[in-house]
Each structure stands twice: as C-alpha cells, then as structure tokens.
Amino acid sequence: MTNIVIISHSKEIAExxxxxxxxxxxxxxxxxxxxxxxxxxxxYDHIQALINELTDDALCFYDIGSAEMNLDLAIEMYEGDQRIEKVEAPIVEGSFTAAVKLSVGSSIEETLEELNKTFG
Known part of the structure; x- marks a missing residue:
C-alpha cells in the first residue's frame, strides 16, 4: 500500500x-x-520522525517554503527501505488526485505519471 503524506504549515490545512x-x-x-x-x-524533527515511522511507500505533498526544505532533508536522511517520493503538485489537488488513483488500484508509478501529466 502507498501512503499519502501531507506536510503543511497549518494543522487545519493538513487535517x-x-x-x-x-x-x-x-x-x-x-x-x-x-x-x-x-x-x-x-x-524538520517532526517530519523526520513521521518519515522514519513509515512502514509502506509514500507520496509526500507539502505547501510552502520550509515545508519543502524540511521534507527534502528528511527524505535525504531517511535510511529505511520504503520508497518515499516528494511530489511537485498542489497540496490539495495533487493529494486528491493521488488518493483517487491509488484507491482504484493504481501503482505508485502510475500515480506519479498521472500527477506529472496533470501538474507537471
């Protein structure tokens, strides 16, 4: 299973x-x-802890500025075995597209291809 990870400056936006x-x-x-x-x-510490606790692959979406920087660093420092991908797409629209694709059985590759086609 592929997780969707949302990183936002705002708890309310994330939730x-x-x-x-x-x-x-x-x-x-x-x-x-x-x-x-x-x-x-x-x-960074919160994001790193979240990334390190993943037990499945993940597509990671973020909002602005330090969310991207901290996510990049957490992925760079990640030493686990899961596939962790930062996605360049709007946080709501991109994660929505990914969730729908994954929910109908698309693979992580197919989902990334759709995201790149739609938002790339």
Missing part, C-alpha cells in the same frame, strides 16, 4: 486535506503533519 481524502478515498492511508506547537510552521 482538512486529510478529511477530504478520507471521504473521497477512504481506503488510502493519509498521514499528516501540520503546524508546530499549535502555531504556524514546520519542524
């Missing part, structure tokens, strides 16, 4: 996106990290 994806593609596992200590921001 709202998760709620949308759960309603539209409930059989896809959506993991979120939003905000830091109840405020706007991202944390």
């Amino acid at each position: 709202g996106t998760q709620a949308l994806l759960n309603q539209m593609a409930g059989d896809v596992n959506v993991i979120v990290q939003g905000g830091v200590d109840g405020k706007i921001g991202t944390s």
Whole structure:
C-alpha cells in the first residue's frame, strides 16, 4: 500500500486535506503533519520522525517554503527501505488526485505519471 503524506504549515490545512481524502478515498492511508506547537510552521524533527515511522511507500505533498526544505532533508536522511517520493503538485489537488488513483488500484508509478501529466 502507498501512503499519502501531507506536510503543511497549518494543522487545519493538513487535517482538512486529510478529511477530504478520507471521504473521497477512504481506503488510502493519509498521514499528516501540520503546524508546530499549535502555531504556524514546520519542524524538520517532526517530519523526520513521521518519515522514519513509515512502514509502506509514500507520496509526500507539502505547501510552502520550509515545508519543502524540511521534507527534502528528511527524505535525504531517511535510511529505511520504503520508497518515499516528494511530489511537485498542489497540496490539495495533487493529494486528491493521488488518493483517487491509488484507491482504484493504481501503482505508485502510475500515480506519479498521472500527477506529472496533470501538474507537471
């Protein structure tokens, strides 16, 4: 199974996106990290911990600035065996597209191909 990971500066954006994806593609596992200590921001340590705990492959979506930088660093430092892909697509629209593709049985490669075709 392929996870969808949402990294946002805002807890509400991350959880709202998760709620949308759960309603539209409930059989896809959506993991979120939003905000830091109840405020706007991202944390490399939180993102790294999330990435290191993954037990399946993951497509990772992010919003702005330090979310991308911290996600890049967490993926670079990742030493596990899962396939962890950063996706260059809008956080809501991209993760929605990925969740729907995965929910109908598409592979991670097919899902990435669709994302690249749609948002690339």
